[in-house]
Amino acid sequence: MRYVIIGNSYAGLSCADAIRRFDKTGEITIISDESYKAYARPLISYYLEGKTTDETIWYKDDDYYEKNNYKTLFGKRVVSVNTSDKKVVLDDNESIEYDKLFIGPGGVPFVPPIEGFNAESPMMGTFTKFDDAKKMERGAKLAKHKEAIVIGGGLIGLKASEGLRALDMHVTIAELLPRVLGLALDEISGGITAKKLNENGIDTATNDTVTKINVDEAGNPTSVTMKSGRELVADIVIVAIGVRPNVGFLEGSGITIDRGIVVDKTMMTNIKDVYAGGDAIVSYDILNKKPNIIAIVPLACEQGRVAGTNMAGVYREYYGGMGLNSVEIYGLPIITIGLTNPNNPSQTVFIHQEDESVYRKLVYDGQVLVGAILLGDVAGAGILSAIIRQGEKCLKYKDEFLKGNIYSFVIDNEFEVYNINEGYAIRGDFEDLPQFSRSNWR
Amino acid sequence: MEKNMKSIKLTNLEDDLKKNQIEIMLYPSKCDGCEGQEYKSCVQACETHMKEKYGKYNTARINIKSKGNKFFPILCHNCEEAPCVDACMPGARYRDNENGWTLTNYKKCVGCWMCVMVCPFGAIERVGKDHYASKCDGCIDEETPKCVEACKKGALKKIGIKNYSYERRLMIANKLYGPHLKINYNRYKNNSR
Ligand SMILES: Cc1cc2nc3c(=O)[nH]c(=O)nc-3n(C[C@H](O)[C@H](O)[C@H](O)COP(=O)(O)OP(=O)(O)OC[C@H]3O[C@@H](n4cnc5c(N)ncnc54)[C@H](O)[C@@H]3O)c2cc1C
Ligand code: SF4
Ligand code: SF4
Ligand code: SF4
Numbered sequence: 001m002r003y004v005i006i007g008n009s010y011a012g013l014s015c016a017d018a019i020r021r022f023d024k025t026g027e028i029t030i031i032s033d034e035s036y037k038a039y040a041r042p043l044i045s046y047y048l049e050g051k052t053t054d055e056t057i058w059y060k061d062d063d064y065y066e067k068n069n070y071k072t073l074f075g076k077r078v079v080s081v082n083t084s085d086k087k088v089v090l091d092d093n094e095s096i097e098y099d100k101l102f103i104g105p106g107g108v109p110f111v112p113p114i115e116g117f118n119a120e121s122p123m124m125g126t127f128t129k130f131d132d133a134k135k136m137e138r139g140a141k142l143a144k145h146k147e148a149i150v151i152g153g154g155l156i157g158l159k160a161s162e163g164l165r166a167l168d169m170h171v172t173i174a175e176l177l178p179r180v181l182g183l184a185l186d187e188i189s190g191g192i193t194a195k196k197l198n199e200n201g202i203d204t205a206t207n208d209t210v211t212k213i214n215v216d217e218a219g220n221p222t223s224v225t226m227k228s229g230r231e232l233v234a235d236i237v238i239v240a241i242g243v244r245p246n247v248g249f250l251e252g253s254g255i256t257i258d259r260g261i262v263v264d265k266t267m268m269t270n271i272k273d274v275y276a277g278g279d280a281i282v283s284y285d286i287l288n289k290k291p292n293i294i295a296i297v298p299l300a301c302e303q304g305r306v307a308g309t310n311m312a313g314v315y316r317e318y319y320g321g322m323g324l325n326s327v328e329i330y331g332l333p334i335i336t337i338g339l340t341n342p343n344n345p346s347q348t349v350f351i352h353q354e355d356e357s358v359y360r361k362l363v364y365d366g367q368v369l370v371g372a373i374l375l376g377d378v379a380g381a382g383i384l385s386a387i388i389r390q391g392e393k394c395l396k397y398k399d400e401f402l403k404g405n406i407y408s409f410v411i412d413n414e415f416e417v418y419n420i421n422e423g424y425a426i427r428g429d430f431e432d433l434p435q436f437s438r439s440n441w442r
Numbered sequence: 443m444e445k446n447m448k449s450i451k452l453t454n455l456e457d458d459l460k461k462n463q464i465e466i467m468l469y470p471s472k473c474d475g476c477e478g479q480e481y482k483s484c485v486q487a488c489e490t491h492m493k494e495k496y497g498k499y500n501t502a503r504i505n506i507k508s509k510g511n512k513f514f515p516i517l518c519h520n521c522e523e524a525p526c527v528d529a530c531m532p533g534a535r536y537r538d539n540e541n542g543w544t545l546t547n548y549k550k551c552v553g554c555w556m557c558v559m560v561c562p563f564g565a566i567e568r569v570g571k572d573h574y575a576s577k578c579d580g581c582i583d584e585e586t587p588k589c590v591e592a593c594k595k596g597a598l599k600k601i602g603i604k605n606y607s608y609e610r611r612l613m614i615a616n617k618l619y620g621p622h623l624k625i626n627y628n629r630y631k632n633n634s635r
Contacts, residue, residue: 060533
């Protein structure tokens with residue numbers, strides 16, 4: 001059996017591992033257009049901050065590929081997929097045949113037309129790859145005024161700003177929405193976050209954006225003109241508006257694409273033996289109850305695993321995912337889970353705030369918890385994630401949750417629902433005892 | 443392909459028993475949060491041991507949470523396909539295939555709290571000051587987990603899989619028939635006399 005995997009990152013590797021679990025001898029080839037072994041993509045900003053280094057940014061152990069007997073083709077770009085002849089074509093015209101294919105090419109940064117933007121400039125770019133971080137590291141050294149502009153106040157924009165700030169740049173985030181992390185946070189939590197950023201040398205220009213980048217003869221930025229009319233000095237400009245599924249190279253392959261790659265419950269595309277997962281796909285969103293693009297690490301891993309298991313011939317379905325994320329901004333932890341801004345009248349919001357240090361918000365749809373923001377104190381956040389994911393009725397716990405006693409739900413349920421007050425075992429592998437398994441919680 | 447498929451078996455029971463015996467059993471109703479003591483025994487034992495084992499990553503991995511008069515020990519449940527492993531961006535959490543445990547390489551942990559966000563048992567603690575997330579490793583290289591050793595109330599026990607199933611059966615029988623099964627122990631005593 002020849003398995004070919006496009007993408008050497010969370011989705012791709014999780015798929016490879018799942019295949020290996022069931023198929024010890026099949027040939028697995030992993031292709032990536034980056035010449036590195038797998039690295040932790042979201043950590044490129046931590047790299048600039050020195051919180052992770054050239055030694056610790058690698059996602060897997062050094063002997064990982066060897067140990068699992070994976071063939072690797074790094075630094076090669078897939079230019080097209082020929083699903084009728086079952087082969088993928090690389091940029092050096094080589095073609096690789098497959099019996100089963102997994103496509104996990106992630107996202108590409110979205111760059112709207114902005115006058116003056118030129119990704120070739122050493123002082124401008126996007127921020128999704130290790131090379132981008134290294135480029136900024138060099139760029140910051142050349143910066144004359146130590147001024148940087150980040151366009152986009154979403155997660156990647158925030159991370160890029162933190163990274164640049166650590167390189168001793170003064171950063172301004174330009175965000176069209178009224179607050180940073182506009183989709184996940186609300187007014188209060190967005191305000192607290194912005195304040196934290198401002199205190200640490202990152203300015204936030206909300207309700208505003210860059211309309212023009214003014215460049216010198218060499219094509220490097222000197223300043224930006226904002227929608228509000230202001231002109232800001234800029235040595236470095238980063239565009240971090242968001243990412244889109246990286247599906248350009250699939251044109252003509254016959255694979256159905258609707259924004260992202262469309263997959264079924266087994267993570268198979270409309271073409272037999274071709275599977276997909278990660279940032280490049282639209283998958284079922286259990287909260288919005290429709291297919292959606294949710295570009296986060298945990299889902300990429302889950303989807304890759306479901307795909308890989310099916311590819312190895314063991315049937316398995318994907319339950320669906322939901323959006324959730326966690327960041328820490330200068331010592332302030334922020335976790336957002338599910339629907340954090342109510343989008344229909346049946347939903348109610350409950351809020352608890354202690355100054356600017358702790359903020360909790362719960363969004364209920366009737367009896368069911370559908371979203372939460374935890375800021376400052378994140379203990380037990382995973383319990384809320386599980387509750388939201390399971391669609392548990394828990395309105396009566398709202399006061400406990402707001403006070404931060406998230407564990408009270410577990411205590412009651414462990415005692416009552418599972419009736420385990422006479423003891424239950426938690427350690428070990430439960431595959432043979434499925435009825436006792438606490439691990440198949442999803 | 444054919445050959446591969448035949449060798450596929452989700453689990454080999456014998457191997458699993460040898461490798462992955464269920465070893466920690468919770469009896470939450472016996473836990474009284476070590477009332478009256480300055481430190482909770484299990485917490486203290488764990489902390490001491492972690493200090494030896496992980497150096498600066500030394501916080502206790504077990505936590506006693508309470509509600510009213512109920513106490514509940516919170517520690518890692520060692521999920522199969524653990525959510526914390528999926529969520530960990532740098533790959534600091536991983537599954538050790540040799541011993542079947544989800545373990546942590548603390549040097550890689552960057553404190554992103556993705557794992558805290560997904561652990562369904564709330565078993566991971568954010569150590570904000572030192573920027574890492576601590577999690578029980580099951581004391582895999584110890585004969586008996588330290589917290590079990592320390593608990594004098596019988597709320598934590600080490601147990602093998604056979605005993606587990608036996609206790610489980612007892613428990614269920616007790617629960618289903620318990621109230622109706624009135625055993626007059628005195629009668630036995632009288633008889634034996
Ligand atoms: C700065 C930043 C911060 C982030 N922070 C978070 C966070 O806090 N939490 C979170 O959950 N997520 C975060 N994310 C998102 C996270 O990185 C993605 O969800 C995750 O990387 C998706 O994994 P993936 O396997 O789908 O794709 P990717 O990680 O994007 O990997 C794609 C792979 O495919 C390869 N590839 C692509 N095209 C081709 C081609 N044509 N030929 C060959 N190979 C190809 C690439 O080389 C790469 O190996 C962040 C992302 C960034 C950039
Ligand atoms: S830390 Fe939580 S998610 Fe991870 S294995 Fe333990 S119980 Fe499961
Ligand atoms: S806090 Fe540490 S262990 Fe947890 S997900 Fe982040 S890096 Fe991994
Ligand atoms: S098993 Fe070991 S690491 Fe886990 S809580 Fe007990 S003493 Fe701590």
